[in-house]
Amino acid sequence: MVQQMQIQPFKFTKYAKQLAELHAEIHSKSVNGLDKVKDSLTSVINTVQSLKQTEKEVITEYIYTLPDGNYLCHYDFHPGNILVSNDTLKVIDWMTAEAGNPCGDVCRTGLILNSSILPPGTSFIQKFMIKIFRKTLYKKYITHYCKITGVTPEDINRWLLPIAAARLAEEIAEETAYLNGIILRELSSH
Secondary structure, rough: HHHHHHOHHHHHHHHHHHHHHHHHHHHHHHHHOOOOOHHHHHHHOOOOOOOHHHHHHHHHHHOOOOOOOOOOEEOOHHHHEEEEEEOOOEEOOOOOOEOOOOHHHHHHHHHHHHOOOOOOOOOHHHHHHHHHHHHHHHHHHHHHHHHHHOOOOHHHOOHHHHHHHHHHOOOOOOHHHHHHHHHHHHHOOO
């Protein structure tokens, strides 16, 4: 899908809606036998060395106040993991699939869309344009997802603290400051 977006950027509204619809379709499936999102988040957060133990404890306690669910969550859902062939979409890279509340999965997608690193050598102008494109794509994706599922942006944003904390475990240097900013802001409100 990323390549299609680059070739036809004027269709980004279509791609955002397709992204939302495909994600909602995944979330419509109840599953058994997969790891639980909350348990995985807790486990991953406890490995993040840059978080203080007290922060880990606050975040872990907070995780278990979030709504449960038993729905299929991809947990690495973004345009780079969607193959497009003749307007048929196929989701790949299911290694991180878990069972949980779809709002956590959508929150992670939003974090990826808003913070993913760009290839080395990307010019300032390209970075600026990509940033605008990503923000617009995210806004249209989240608006459409909420419209077709009935969840609210607030439902999704409640997952931001643990999702950002868990993303720190991936040790993507270019995202660390962004993620730490989210975590500090969210911790101050809990």
